[in-house]
Amino acid sequence: MKTILKASTTLGALAGLMLMTSGCAEFYKKTYDWSDAKGTEFTKALANEYYQFGQSEENIMYDDLEAAYFMKKANKVQDGCPIMPEYLDGWKLPNHTVPELQAARDRLIFAMQNGAQTIAPQMTAKAQANYDCWVEQQEENWQFDDIKLCRDTYYMSIDAVEKLVFGSMLQAPPAEVIEFATDSAALDAKAMEIIDEAVIFASSTEFGRRIHLIGHTDASGSNKLDKKLSHERVMAVKQELEKRGIPASMITTEAAGKMKGKKHEADHRRVDILFLEYK
Template identity: 30%
Template sequence: MKFLKTATALCALPLLAACASNWDVDGAKMAANDGSAFQKELQSEYSRLAGLERDEGDWADAKLFVGKALAATTGDVEPQMVADRNIPADKVEELAAARNKLTMAYAMGGKVKAPNAAARAQAGYDCWMQEQEENFQPDDIEACKKYFMAGLNDMSGEKAKASDDIIVYFDFNSSMLTDESKGLLVKASMMGRGANAVMVTGHTDTKGNAAYNESLALTRAQAVSDFLKAHGIMGKSIRVGASGESMNAVTTGDEIEEARNRRVVVSFK
């Protein structure tokens, strides 16, 4: 991670205790904030990003986002500059244009008119920048980008487009989330916060009894729902359902094991 300029600037801010609590996510989240609604929401958004990166073992980005959360308690914090990260050359123009759209929306009063959406947009943008610099998890890059776009659209008074579905897969006869699925669902939880409803639908392959598969599909969907709720999605916005073996992604005969059919589909409305 190449954050020397950013980290230095953040450590210079007053009330950050000389960056003594670089990775104190809970402290950043609970720090007193008498600022604007935008500042308070931005503190929450950056604290959440810090927690996600800490849980993934990305200490440099956890430190960065903790610093930005704390900085939000004393004043407005700007979205990161493209030059602050080593962005692939073919992505620089897209990210620079996105940042310009965000600052233009701010100039039009977006922080005051829609502080929650404005904070989501900025957090999504910085998340997008962070994932794009790493440039090895396309699903995570896309999730952060969509979170940014949803916030930007809400702030601008535009109707956000429905996000693409997110699909996680399961081992045979299992409802346990894999590490890969958890990583994807963490990013999905960001997207879901900007959605009106989150549809979670479980599926199985055709191996086994249809009634059993219906139950297994529901158990898988519930496992995904529980994970999303634990990562910030309001339970009242989640709709859990199951189709068992009746709506396969890949058409097979009966009693066939097929990994691509053992899935939960998360849709955003």
């Protein structure tokens, strides 16, 4: 579990000890119930989202520590104090989940930097709370339906936020990921199935979608070779999309090179397929 709101003060230490005892979620729930909401429409909505999630952890999951953690966040936000989406370095997450979680956080931060809390306060609060829910559930990594629910709700919410904030364009999550063998840009049968699915999805909207491809490698080679290999991988996918009828003008590519991590991370040898949707 994430360390609960670290603090160097005696009060923070006492709060930490309180959270390690049974019934601590009830303490924060009562504090929340007796407080008057302050701050903006966004902070009020976010406080409520954290409160509801804390109640779920307490009454459905029977996880008192996590319930207390999110109840305490609800109290802090209710007092008008801003809280950022969870930082990943404090959580023990499966390595293969980190790239998507980091990209999702970056996406939310970008929307917030462009005024999402003011333009779409309710949906931005829902996106942040469900992102934090996704992180918490992903660390536990066994309640897969709950992981999916938090993840899906985050993406639904951020899609709505981006439509309101950016108007004419929104970037969807990586809908498909194609993995490769070591030092290879060859597409196997599974990759071909994923490309077929991407073509169907790209054609399934009245607005039309552009496709953005991002090529990655693991950290086993030199920067120069990894940049070249990530380009070869992304171009292999692009060529197959074009063979299936996607115009070259609708596809953009990015050779990102190596991803940080261990030298031979299988899930780092990949191409992410993202969709850019235009009105």
